[in-house]
Amino acid sequence: MRTIGVIGLGNMGRGMALSLHRRGFAVIGYDPAPGAREASAADGIAVAEGPRALWQACEAVVLSLPTPEVVEAVLLGADGPLHGAKAGDAKPGLLVIDTSTSDPAVTRRIAAALEPAGIDLVDAPVSGGPKGAHAATLTMVIGGSDAAVARAEPVLAAMSATRVHVGGVGAGHVTKLANNLLCAAHLITAAEAVRMAKDAGVDPERLLAGINAGSGRSGVTQVNFPTWVLTGAFDSGFTMKLMRKDVRLAESLIGALALDLPLSGQVGQLWRDSAEVAPDDADFNAIVKLQLA
Numbered sequence: 001m002r003t004i005g006v007i008g009l010g011n012m013g014r015g016m017a018l019s020l021h022r023r024g025f026a027v028i029g030y031d032p033a034p035g036a037r038e039a040s041a042a043d044g045i046a047v048a049e050g051p052r053a054l055w056q057a058c059e060a061v062v063l064s065l066p067t068p069e070v071v072e073a074v075l076l077g078a079d080g081p082l083h084g085a086k087a088g089d090a091k092p093g094l095l096v097i098d099t100s101t102s103d104p105a106v107t108r109r110i111a112a113a114l115e116p117a118g119i120d121l122v123d124a125p126v127s128g129g130p131k132g133a134h135a136a137t138l139t140m141v142i143g144g145s146d147a148a149v150a151r152a153e154p155v156l157a158a159m160s161a162t163r164v165h166v167g168g169v170g171a172g173h174v175t176k177l178a179n180n181l182l183c184a185a186h187l188i189t190a191a192e193a194v195r196m197a198k199d200a201g202v203d204p205e206r207l208l209a210g211i212n213a214g215s216g217r218s219g220v221t222q223v224n225f226p227t228w229v230l231t232g233a234f235d236s237g238f239t240m241k242l243m244r245k246d247v248r249l250a251e252s253l254i255g256a257l258a259l260d261l262p263l264s265g266q267v268g269q270l271w272r273d274s275a276e277v278a279p280d281d282a283d284f285n286a287i288v289k290l291q292l293a
Helices: 011-022 034-042 052-057 068-076 081-086 104-117 129-135 146-159 171-199 204-212 219-229 240-256 262-272 284-292
Strands: 003-007 026-030 060-063 095-098 120-123 138-143 160-167
Touching (some): 003 011, 003 052, 011 026, 011 034, 011 060, 011 129, 011 146, 026 052, 060 146, 068 104, 081 104, 095 146, 104 171, 104 240, 120 171, 138 146, 138 171, 146 160, 160 171, 171 204, 171 219, 171 240, 171 262, 171 284, 204 219, 219 284, 240 262, 240 284, 262 284
Parallel strands (some): 003 026, 003 060, 060 095, 138 160
Antiparallel strands (some): 120 138
């Protein structure tokens, strides 16, 4: 497997394309935005004019797309691999790796539609942001059959430092939604804890040092607060709009499962209602301004 396509050349996809290129893969990219195509071409990535060329030329295609609706349109739409397969155009045994954060029900529906054409789908959503994508230090939670994940391993390894296979198709997206729901909640609870301690006379940096030595620590207290919040940088590369989308997907999954999870519901409400403090284009860590503004 030497020729890999990447559809979606934004902050994440461009970094993953570069990581694959550095590992010796022949990479062909596509993005509907001319600016994204031009930036990747300047990086030395071959860029196609449309997705059909990738299905024809590549053994595997990596997706880095914003929403489940876009993923479904790319894979099942008029320019998707099923149409190429029917015309004898797509490479036999095509492997699709979806690194987007998506709806597991949509993922499973797409996988079922692709399977009769001999196309495997692996969902491998990522954590680590644009820096991790460029440095190939991403963490991936992976859903797919054992055979498909084994086939995908060389490609996944070229883009990531940590990979956890959590189950069949869709399991990666379930796990990523659980992860992002926790992150969304931890940002709020950590901000409230910092506000409480600060008003009680404890320096936030010293507070976090204490918390991170104890059982209350989390990725938010260990990474987000010292890197993007206390510094005032708020430049993680992940927006409020994207995290709000992920929280909505988690809420949708909870609803589909008919679960009563009141704290998750409150977290979702706070993210929806925080637009005045943190608009969609703000860094997602700006949710802490509900308490720390």
